[in-house]
Amino acid sequence: MECTARLTPSANMPKNHGGILWPPPDVEGRMDVAGISTTIGQLIDTLAVVGRPAQALLLAASVAVALVAAMPPLRKWLGWAVASLAALLIAGEGVLAWFHWRLHDAAAVVSPETGQVTGHVAVPLWVESEKLYIWALIVAVMGLVMRRHREELAPGVAFIAAALTAGAVLWGRPFTEPLPQFLGQYGGYLQAMSTGLNQGSFAAYQGMEAQRQFYYNTWYMWVHPPMLFVSYGAFAVSFVATVHMVRTKFSAYETTAYRWARLGYLPLTAGMLLGFPWAILAWSGESWWWSGKVNMSIMMWLLYTAYLHARLYLRRRGMWRWVAALAVLSFVVLVLTYLATYIVPGAHSYA
Amino acid sequence: MNQDARETPLRRTWDYSLTVATVALFGSLGFQSFAGTLYAWWAQRTVPGWEQSQYAGFVAVMNALAAPQVVLLVVVMGLCVPKRLFSRNALIAVSAGMLLAGVAVGAGTGDLATGLAAYLLLAGLIQVAVVVLTIAGARGPSYLTEGRLTKTGSGLLHLGFVVFAFVVVALQRSTWMLPVFWAAAALTIAGTVLSFYADRFAVRRAVPIEPAEETSAE
Numbered sequence: 001m002e003c004t005a006r007l008t009p010s011a012n013m014p015k016n017h018g019g020i021l022w023p024p025p026d027v028e029g030r031m032d033v034a035g036i037s038t039t040i041g042q043l044i045d046t047l048a049v050v051g052r053p054a055q056a057l058l059l060a061a062s063v064a065v066a067l068v069a070a071m072p073p074l075r076k077w078l079g080w081a082v083a084s085l086a087a088l089l090i091a092g093e094g095v096l097a098w099f100h101w102r103l104h105d106a107a108a109v110v111s112p113e114t115g116q117v118t119g120h121v122a123v124p125l126w127v128e129s130e131k132l133y134i135w136a137l138i139v140a141v142m143g144l145v146m147r148r149h150r151e152e153l154a155p156g157v158a159f160i161a162a163a164l165t166a167g168a169v170l171w172g173r174p175f176t177e178p179l180p181q182f183l184g185q186y187g188g189y190l191q192a193m194s195t196g197l198n199q200g201s202f203a204a205y206q207g208m209e210a211q212r213q214f215y216y217n218t219w220y221m222w223v224h225p226p227m228l229f230v231s232y233g234a235f236a237v238s239f240v241a242t243v244h245m246v247r248t249k250f251s252a253y254e255t256t257a258y259r260w261a262r263l264g265y266l267p268l269t270a271g272m273l274l275g276f277p278w279a280i281l282a283w284s285g286e287s288w289w290w291s292g293k294v295n296m297s298i299m300m301w302l303l304y305t306a307y308l309h310a311r312l313y314l315r316r317r318g319m320w321r322w323v324a325a326l327a328v329l330s331f332v333v334l335v336l337t338y339l340a341t342y343i344v345p346g347a348h349s350y351a
Numbered sequence: 352m353n354q355d356a357r358e359t360p361l362r363r364t365w366d367y368s369l370t371v372a373t374v375a376l377f378g379s380l381g382f383q384s385f386a387g388t389l390y391a392w393w394a395q396r397t398v399p400g401w402e403q404s405q406y407a408g409f410v411a412v413m414n415a416l417a418a419p420q421v422v423l424l425v426v427v428m429g430l431c432v433p434k435r436l437f438s439r440n441a442l443i444a445v446s447a448g449m450l451l452a453g454v455a456v457g458a459g460t461g462d463l464a465t466g467l468a469a470y471l472l473l474a475g476l477i478q479v480a481v482v483v484l485t486i487a488g489a490r491g492p493s494y495l496t497e498g499r500l501t502k503t504g505s506g507l508l509h510l511g512f513v514v515f516a517f518v519v520v521a522l523q524r525s526t527w528m529l530p531v532f533w534a535a536a537a538l539t540i541a542g543t544v545l546s547f548y549a550d551r552f553a554v555r556r557a558v559p560i561e562p563a564e565e566t567s568a569e
Contacts, residue, residue: 262547269543273515273536277529290413292388299384302377309370309377312496333385343392 033194039106040186044178047099051175054092061085062165069155069162079144082158085165086140093125093137096174100125103179107186109208112193112201121186121212126225128179129172131341134226136164138233146237148256149244156240185211220278227271232334234264235304239331246324254320257327258311265304272301296337303330365442369431376424380417387413425467425516426450429474431509435481435492449473468521475513482506500552504545511539 061084068074068081100123107121126134143157168174185208192204215221238260245253279294307326313319391409394401433445449470457466485492485502494502514535522528545552 266540266543266547270536270540273539277532290387290391290410292391295384295388295391299381299388302381302384306374306377306381309374312370313367333381336385340388 033190036106036108037187037190040103040183043099043102043106044183047095047178048176050095051092054088054095055169055173055175058085058088058092058165059169061088062162062169065158065162065165069158075155078154078158082140082143082154082161085158085161086137086144089133089137089140089165092133092175096125096130096133096178099178109189109205109212110193111209112197112205118209119212119217121182121208122217123179123182124216124221124225126229127216127221128181129174129177130168130179131225131229131338132164132168132172133174134229135232135338136161136168138229139164139236142233142237148259149241149253152244152253153237153240153256156243157237160236160240182216214282218278218282220274224271224274224278227267227274231264231266231268231271232338234260234267235331235334238264238327242324242327242331245320246328251320254314254323261304261307261327265308268301268304272297292340292343293337296333296340300330300333300337303333306330365434369427369434372427373424373431376420376427380420380424383413383416383420422463422467425471425520426453428509428512428516429453429470432474432477432481432513435494435506436477436484438493445477449477464520468517471513471517471520475510475517478506478510478513482510496546498549500549501546504542504547504549506542507538508542508546511535511537511542514538 061081065078065081065085068078104120104122107123108117109119109121110117139157140161143154143161146153146157189204189208192201195201238257241253241257241260245251245257303326307323307330310319310323310326314323387409394405394409398405429449430446433442433449437445452473453466453470455466456469457463460466481492482503485494485499485506488499492502492506494505496502496505512535514531518528518532518535522531
């Protein structure tokens with residue numbers, strides 16, 4: 001985003017009175033682009049000041065958790081290590097929530113024609129650079145609260161939480177490079193608005209307003225992704241239990257894997273169902289059905305459904321192998337589904 | 352696995368075959384989705400302007416490949432319904448009747464979607480009867496699971512899928528789409544919760560133990 005213009009906020013910066021900017025932004029009906037740009041720039045800088053040490057701490061904690069999980073003599077510290085990682089992740093999430101809240105206050109969308117504020121963009125806490133972070137947080141919390149076969153499964157779950165945290169810090173960089181797509185788009189909108197009343201500012205406004213209404217601010221974006229991340233977290237624990245069952249051939253782990261899988265399947269199904277009417281509305285006219293992410297999500301749901309169906313016949317001779325294979329395959333596809341967002345083009349994609 | 356003691360061998364084989372068919376179709380559609388995604392990823396990188404020039408063709412091929420599988424899945428889903436109520440000859444007759452009705456409506460209207468909609472409507476009606484009988488505690492419906500709440504959950508869940516399939520097949524351009532879709536979503540989610548967590552909702556009644564009769568020493 002172009003936030004390089006470090007201007008002090010204008011003393012005449014318009015205030016929002018019941019959706020109407022007053023005093024009017026200027027004679028051409030524009031907004032105080034410099035003021036908004038400065039505010040957002042300062043927010044990003046503040047986030048980075050807090051975030052740099054936080055990212056270093058998170059990375060160190062993830063390495064420590066991975067080491068403790070990998071080395072049996074250190075396992076007695078595993079509970080504390082995972083608790084520390086979860087606490088750090090929760091604290092970081094609090095900082096990100098503060099950033100989003102302030103960003104919402106600043107990121108107004110103003111119609112170039114009327115000068116009216118049509119709304120503020122409320123960017124959810126689980127998009128773009130923050131997706132992996134929220135997944136790591138959920139797995140870490142699940143690692144803390146799990147009870148059944150805790151001792152045996154905790155190292156595996158802790159290892160996944162550590163890997164996700166490291167990925168979130170090294171790849172997502174939510175504190176030092178926050179929301180690159182949104183800030184890029186909003187920066188483009190501000191830039192277009194600064195040029196006055198013309199075709200470009202109208203097009204930029206329409207694009208931003210559509211994104212605000214049908215993507216960022218829609219109730220669906222505040223419900224669907226968290227449901228999916230809860231399911232991803234539960235499936236991660238289920239995967240660890242399945243691997244343990246295959247290694248030990250002890251059927252009690254299969255029951256644990258099933259319990260976590262059913263916990264994951266419920267929000268997965270609900271989240272995907274909720275996506276259907278939203279997709280019809282928001283992607284009207286687009287061939288979204290076969291886009292990469294939707295494709296992979298459907299495949300993941302189909303595989304988990306197949307796993308739950310196959311499990312009904314678990315006591316048939318040799319069936320446990322098929323059930324375990326389906327469970328492992330489903331989780332592999334889950335990981336691919338997550339990656340598809342960044343790799344495969346189409347609706348839903350950051351590729 | 353807890354098998355219903357009243358299950359007949361035919362019903363058991365039928366159950367297993369339908370489960371295998373469902374899993375195979377899910378797997379097949381899943382494989383197609385994966386292959387399609389891989390192809391889209393590859394084409395995007397190697398064919399200049401692929402999204403603008405060839406994406407529509409890709410969608411058409413994917414639809415053509417998926418259509419027979421989805422039709423089969425709908426048929427299998429419909430066949431899963433009468434097995435709850437009928438056994439032996441009645442099961443074969445009802446299943447064949449549903450299929451014939453669907454084929455007849457499809458052939459009569461010249462529209463496969465209408466035939467599937469009629470077939471799903473019949474399946475939905477039978478499933479409603481199954482759910483009502485299950486809730487009422489009737490001995491008729493047969494399930495792979497035990498417990499009235501779990502069975503009710505399974506019944507509602509499958510009713511939700513049948514209604515959702517009906518929405519996709521018949522109501523996509525109708526004003527009824529959203530309300531019927533929400534009904535399907537509610538049925539599916541409530542059914543899933545009940546079939547997974549029925550034991551948490553179950554009310555256990557304590558049966559008083561009759562005191563042992565005192566035996567007289569006389």
